[in-house]
Amino acid sequence: MGWINNLFGKKKKPVADEHKSDSQEPDNIKAVVVSDLGNIRTNNEDMGLFFKIADENTLREKGYMLIVADGMGGHNAGEVASRMATDIICREYFNQNNSSVEKNLEKALILANKTIFEKASSQTAFQGMGTTCTVLVVIDQHVYYAHAGDSRAYMQKGNSIMQITEDHTYVQQLVNSGDITAAEAAVHPKRNILTNAMGTKPEMRIDTGKCKYSFENNDKLLLCSDGLYDYLNDEELNKILIENSLKNAASAMVAEAKVRGGHDNITVVLAERKNSTEETELKSTRDVELPKMTRDAELPTEF
Numbered sequence: 508m509g510w511i512n513n514l515f516g517k518k519k520k521p522v523a524d525e526h527k528s529d530s531q532e533p534d535n536i537k538a539v540v541v542s543d544l545g546n547i548r549t550n551n552e553d554m555g556l557f558f559k560i561a562d563e564n565t566l567r568e569k570g571y572m573l574i575v576a577d578g579m580g581g582h583n584a585g586e587v588a589s590r591m592a593t594d595i596i597c598r599e600y601f602n603q604n605n606s607s608v609e610k611n612l613e614k615a616l617i618l619a620n621k622t623i624f625e626k627a628s629s630q631t632a633f634q635g636m637g638t639t640c641t642v643l644v645v646i647d648q649h650v651y652y653a654h655a656g657d658s659r660a661y662m663q664k665g666n667s668i669m670q671i672t673e674d675h676t677y678v679q680q681l682v683n684s685g686d687i688t689a690a691e692a693a694v695h696p697k698r699n700i701l702t703n704a705m706g707t708k709p710e711m712r713i714d715t716g717k718c719k720y721s722f723e724n725n726d727k728l729l730l731c732s733d734g735l736y737d738y739l740n741d742e743e744l745n746k747i748l749i750e751n752s753l754k755n756a757a758s759a760m761v762a763e764a765k766v767r768g769g770h771d772n773i774t775v776v777l778a779e780r781k782n783s784t785e786e787t788e789l790k791s792t793r794d795v796e797l798p799k800m801t802r803d804a805e806l807p808t809e810f
Contacts, residue, residue: 538778541757546769552578552585553774554593570646573776575658577732580636588638595619609715612653616713623706637707650718656704661729668745675703728778734771738764
C-alpha cells in the first residue's frame, strides 16, 4: 500500500470547471475545487479556494495558496466565518513583505482569528461562530502550511499519501497521549469534538511549518473538510487519486462521501504539479484587492 503517516506533530460552491491557459505558469500547477452541501445540510458553511497572483514575479515570490475553511455557527454565521477567514488570510499573506512564509501565514491567521472573534462578540447574529482553517502555500517545490481545527491537508506521491496537518480534536489528544489508537480515533463517537478553531476565542493554536517532502512532478496536494475524511480513509483517498484525473478524483471523492451518508458539507481542493510541457488548467473567476489575484472557485453571495 505504501507508507501513510503524519508528517508533523499534530480538523453552495459549484464544481469549479477547469479551463486551459494559453500561457505557461512558473510552476505549472493545476487545481480543482469541489464543494457540496451533502445529503442533510441546507446551507454550505465550507469554503474551498485556490488563489493565484496574476503578477508572475509576485507569484514566484509568494507562491500559490490553497485553503479549506469549515464554518460553524447558527443560521448563516458559519458561512460568514469561513468566508472572512479566506478573504483575510489571502489579503494579509500576499501583502506581507517581510519575514518567512511561515511567519507571514501565522500573522494572517492571527488577524483572521481576531477579526472573526470581534465580529462574533459584537453582533448577536454571529455569536458563537467560528471556522476551521487549513492553508497550503506552494513556492517552487516547497510546501508550507498553517492550520487550526480539523480540516486536513495531504500530499500524495507515487503510490503513497501523507497527512501534513494534525487534527485539533479531543480524540487526537487521546491518540497523542496513547489512550487510543489512530484506528480507534477514526470511528470514535467524539471524533468531531474540536479543541481549537478560528474565531471562537481571542487567541488560538496555529500550527505552521514546511513539509519535509518536495512537491515534485505528478505529486498531488489534497485539502478537505471533515465531511470527506469522515467517510473515506487515507487508503481510499490515495486509491482515488492514483486511479483518476484531478477533476475526476475530486468528483469521485465527494460522490462516495454522499453515498456513505453525506451528513456534513463536503469540500475538496486538489492541486497537481505538471512538467513544463503539459497544459496548466486553472480557472480565474474574480479579481481580488491589491495585489491582483484570481480564485479557482466561484464565490458565494456577499454576507
